[in-house]
Amino acid sequence: MCGIAGVFHRDPTRPIDPQLLVNMAAIQHHRGPDGFGYKTLKDKGVGFSHARLSIIDLNESRGRQPFITEDERLMLTKNGELYDYQRIRAELTADGAQFQTKSDSEIILHLFPRMGLEKTLEHLRGEFAFALYDQHDDAMYLVRDRFGVKPLYWTQTDNGVVFGSELKVLFAHPEVHREIDEEGLFHQLIQTMVPGTTAFKGIHQVKPGHVVKINRNRNGLKIDEHKYWDISFPQADEHDINPNEDYYIEAVREKLLEAVQHRMTADVPVGAYLSGGIDSCSILGLSQAISQEPVKAFTIGFDDKEYDETPIAKEMADKVGADQHVLSLSAEHLYENFERTIWHTERTIYNTLGVAKMLMSQEVNSVNYKVVMTGEGSDELFAGYPSFRNDMFLYGLSDLDKHQRKIWKSSLEQNNALFRGAMLPKEEYNSKAISSFVGFTPTCLQPWLHCDSIAMNLLTKDRQHALSEYDPGAAIADTFDLSMLQGRHPLDKAQYVWIKTMLEGQILTWGGDRVDMANSMEARPAFLDHHLAEFATRVPPQLRIKGPVEKYVLKEAMKGLLPETLYKRQKFAFMAPPAHRDEKKWAALMKLVNEYASEDQIKQAGLLDASAVAEMIKNQGSSEHHHDRVQMDAVINHVIGVQIMQQKFVATDVPKQAARRAQELGWQAA
Numbered sequence: 125m126c127g128i129a130g131v132f133h134r135d136p137t138r139p140i141d142p143q144l145l146v147n148m149a150a151i152q153h154h155r156g157p158d159g160f161g162y163k164t165l166k167d168k169g170v171g172f173s174h175a176r177l178s179i180i181d182l183n184e185s186r187g188r189q190p191f192i193t194e195d196e197r198l199m200l201t202k203n204g205e206l207y208d209y210q211r212i213r214a215e216l217t218a219d220g221a222q223f224q225t226k227s228d229s230e231i232i233l234h235l236f237p238r239m240g241l242e243k244t245l246e247h248l249r250g251e252f253a254f255a256l257y258d259q260h261d262d263a264m265y266l267v268r269d270r271f272g273v274k275p276l277y278w279t280q281t282d283n284g285v286v287f288g289s290e291l292k293v294l295f296a297h298p299e300v301h302r303e304i305d306e307e308g309l310f311h312q313l314i315q316t317m318v319p320g321t322t323a324f325k326g327i328h329q330v331k332p333g334h335v336v337k338i339n340r341n342r343n344g345l346k347i348d349e350h351k352y353w354d355i356s357f358p359q360a361d362e363h364d365i366n367p368n369e370d371y372y373i374e375a376v377r378e379k380l381l382e383a384v385q386h387r388m389t390a391d392v393p394v395g396a397y398l399s400g401g402i403d404s405c406s407i408l409g410l411s412q413a414i415s416q417e418p419v420k421a422f423t424i425g426f427d428d429k430e431y432d433e434t435p436i437a438k439e440m441a442d443k444v445g446a447d448q449h450v451l452s453l454s455a456e457h458l459y460e461n462f463e464r465t466i467w468h469t470e471r472t473i474y475n476t477l478g479v480a481k482m483l484m485s486q487e488v489n490s491v492n493y494k495v496v497m498t499g500e501g502s503d504e505l506f507a508g509y510p511s512f513r514n515d516m517f518l519y520g521l522s523d524l525d526k527h528q529r530k531i532w533k534s535s536l537e538q539n540n541a542l543f544r545g546a547m548l549p550k551e552e553y554n555s556k557a558i559s560s561f562v563g564f565t566p567t568c569l570q571p572w573l574h575c576d577s578i579a580m581n582l583l584t585k586d587r588q589h590a591l592s593e594y595d596p597g598a599a600i601a602d603t604f605d606l607s608m609l610q611g612r613h614p615l616d617k618a619q620y621v622w623i624k625t626m627l628e629g630q631i632l633t634w635g636g637d638r639v640d641m642a643n644s645m646e647a648r649p650a651f652l653d654h655h656l657a658e659f660a661t662r663v664p665p666q667l668r669i670k671g672p673v674e675k676y677v678l679k680e681a682m683k684g685l686l687p688e689t690l691y692k693r694q695k696f697a698f699m700a701p702p703a704h705r706d707e708k709k710w711a712a713l714m715k716l717v718n719e720y721a722s723e724d725q726i727k728q729a730g731l732l733d734a735s736a737v738a739e740m741i742k743n744q745g746s747s748e749h750h751h752d753r754v755q756m757d758a759v760i761n762h763v764i765g766v767q768i769m770q771q772k773f774v775a776t777d778v779p780k781q782a783a784r785r786a787q788e789l790g791w792q793a794a
Contacts (some may be wrong), residue, residue: 126176126189127155127641128201128276129293130255132264133169133284134344140164142793143786145173147779148296150786152289154468155203155641160791161188163199169284169340170257170264172201177644179205179390179494191225193233197259202229203289204252204274205648207386212247232256241265241335245352249386249654253330255287263339270353271501271652272332272628275637279327285338285345290638291327291470295773296782301326302774304766306583306590307599309731312472312769313579313762314596315572317629319603323471323769331603332628353654354608355623356661357616363664369680372663376656377681383653384410387497395420395488395496397647398441398448400433402679402690403499403508405440407650409685411497412444421446422488422496424480427454428706439687451487453480455709459716462764467772468642469634472765474758482639489643500636501651504619504627505660506675507668510548511567512618516669519564519614532672549574550755555597558621561604565597566618568626571755573597578759582736600625615665713760717741720767729770737763 129148131140145162156175164171174189190201209228212235217223221234232254235244241256251273256265266287268276278287281299294300308323320331330336333353339346388394388411396408398421412419421441425434434450441448458476465479466472473479488496503509507516517532549570558565558573565573576596580588604624609617632649640647651657663677670676683691726734740763744756786792 126174126203127152127289127293128172128174128189128203128253128255129288129296130172130201130264131170131284131286131297132257132338132345134340135283136167136169136262136340138169138283140169140171142171143783144297145171146791146793147782147786148288148293149173149175150789150791151296151778151782152293153785153789153791154644155289157644159188161190162793163190163192165192165196165199165257165259168257168259168262170199172199172255172257174201177494177641177646179392179646189227189229191227191230191233198233198236199257200229200233200254202232202252202254203276204250204254204269205387205646206231206248206250206252207389207653208249229254241267242352245335251648251652253289261339263337266330266336266338268330268332268334270333270355270654271623271632271657272329273632273637273649273652275633276330277322277327278330278336280345280347285347291322291324291773292467292778292782294327295778298779302778304731304770304774306587307594309587309766310579310583310591310594311596312766313582313759314575315472315474315630315758315762316569316596316600316625317471318596318599319624319628323766324773351605354605355620355657356608357612357620358662359611360613360616361611363613363662365664367664367667369667369677372667372677373680375659376663376677379653379656379659380406380650380678380681381410383650383656384497385414386653387648387650388414390495392494393420394648395422395493396446397421397484397496397498398423398437398446399499400436400440400690401499402675402682402686403502403651405437405499405686405690406502406678406682407497407499408440408446409444409682412446413685418445418447420491420493421448422484422493423448423450424484425450425452426480427452436687436690439689443687444685449487449491451484453483455706456712457483459709459712462716463720463768465634465639465642466765466768469638470769470773471634472762472769473634474761476761478634478639481635482642485640485643485645488645494644495646495648496640498636498647498649499651500631500647500649501627501657502675502678504623504631505651505657506663506678507615507619507665508675509568509622510674511570511622512615513669513672513674514548514567515564515618516615516665520665520669550752555595555601557595557598557601561601561606562609562617562621563614564617566621568618568622569597569600575755575759578740578756579762582732582740582759582763584730584733587731613665615668616661713764714741716764717760720764720771725767729767729775731766731770732763 149160152175156177158178159176162173172190192199206228212231216234252269253274253276286294286297288294303325304323305325311317312323334351337348398404398408423437426432458479461479465482553570553574555565667677723734726732
């Protein structure tokens with residue numbers, strides 16, 4: 125797991141400053157503290173750099189990227205892990221390939237000339253983002269894994285394309301413009317991003333399962349984007365009406381075990397994150413069954429008992445004989461680390477769970493672990509979120525008795541009362557644009573789209589005017605592939621929408637890679653193995669949610685591993701306690717408001733209306749309803765977040781900051 129960066133010039137004769145490439149690696153030193161590398165190709169106008177976190181092939185000199193083939197046709201820099209690479213290496217070696225390293229990344233350089241990019245991607249299993257330059261076509265390819273576990277950003281300057289694993293890597297290049305734009309700001313305040321976008325003008329993400337190809341021609345650069353993979357659910361009438369439960373239960377168990385086995389591959393110890401949920405407990409149980417030694421299990425504990433899952437996590441660790449490590453976090457401690465978290469997430473966060481996870485990765489690093497397995501992806505594939513049950517009850521069970529529907533829905537709301545205003549909407553919200561694509565507005569988007577009027581009121585008047593005709597739901601819906609939605613079961617549609625929005629934009633970003641890699645720690649989400657995912661789409665909806673039971677097929681597959689308490693419990697969303705529940709945390713939040721969102725600072729940043737922000741904060745405690753205060757807590761977090769982003773990425777001279785960082789590290793071009 126590493127950080128990558130690079131430049132591709134419009135004019136191939138335009139020289140590339142090697143030290144600039146090194147500076148772009150240095151500013152993401154946290155992603156790869158074990159060494160750096162850079163390469164340029166003479167008179168080709170292309171240069172890559174790499175910050176290395178050594179996990180596979182620990183030999184620093186041999187495994188150093190970027191890689192260049194002997195004939196200098198191909199140059200590669202890659203972030204992430206490819207599993208099952210040993211089998212592919214063996215097959216390629218039998219075909220005459222000669223490998224220079226033990227790195228999993230090198231298989232790309234041998235697959236590509238033999239079968240082209242599309243077929244190469246079919247062979248890649250894992251979490252990855254890479255840049256590949258091919259002299260034959262004078263083209264650079266930017267590629268991101270199927271679910272977007274690993275980040276990859278790019279932008280176009282007057283002289284070419286700049287890319288990197290993080291936004292700050294792009295901003296380290298002096299030609300990259302740094303400005304928060306209207307749409308980006310608006311979506312930061314309502315939590316839900318438009319897929320492929322960022323908060324910054326002209327800065328793009330390579331979408332999950334996509335390739336961005338940049339070609340040079342007589343007119344300059346030609347940039348094309350195409351999709352190579354998508355999560356594809358069957359047509360509704362193709363699902364089994366009377367499924368054989370045992371078949372699906374056994375297959376899920378088998379495929380998850382295989383995914384875990386692959387992710388145990390490393391030249392360093394592999395631990396596991398452990399909450400009180402079925403997902404992480406399943407991962408720990410399987411990995412402990414495979415391992416010869418006790419697996420190190422890392423658990424976050426909160427000082428609010430209603431949100432703390434430590435007791436169930438401890439029960440699971442004791443059951444399987446894992447070595448549990450608990451990090452107990454106080455309310456005020458989370459906000460003390462909020463600023464540093466935003467520096468790494470490069471987007472706003474609605475809940476301090478992102479801070480908690482960053483502190484946990486720091487704890488993992490402190491006990492000399494670099495790799496953990498995680499449970500992300502399970503709720504997405506097996507319908508674990510309360511929003512999915514709500515959509516299933518409303519749209520997916522047409523023959524359900526009205527009385528039974530009412531009982532199940534009431535149970536859902538009672539068990540998730542803490543999360544109304546975040547995981548569940550405080551009231552129904554309909555986006556005409558999204559409903560026209562999907563057939564309804566999935567519950568997962570409703571809490572955030574419901575904030576649109578609140579967010580609009582917080583903007584400066586000129587920004588409000590610029591966005592007067594803007595429809596955030598339409599902007600999101602326009603990125604969906606309609607062919608993936610037409611004719612699908614309502615539960616499949618709801619899961620597809622979550623995967624395309626909340627999974628990539630939240631769970632895998634500020635809840636995943638960015639806060640994990642902030643402390644040089646690689647997270648491996650076994651549930652997002654695409655072989656497992658492709659099977660999960662074929663599990664009939666009534667086996668994903670059976671009656672009031674979410675993730676039914678997974679629970680049955682893992683029944684022998686799980687504590688009885690957890691097996692019988694409804695899904696409980698894992699998030700940090702909101703600030704309004706605790707006087708110390710609220711005081712810590714207000715301290716941040718005073719530090720970053722005072723009247724003078726808001727006016728200086730020019731993004732928000734200072735009086736509207738002050739009025740919102742003043743009124744936060746006026747509602748007696750928990751769900752109103754949960755929602756407003758989120759918006760206040762977003763306000764502080766955009767102010768920090770403006771200060772850290774726009775007002776600060778990032779290129780100079782990157783140069784200083786390289787000097788401090790002693791990372792200098794030869």
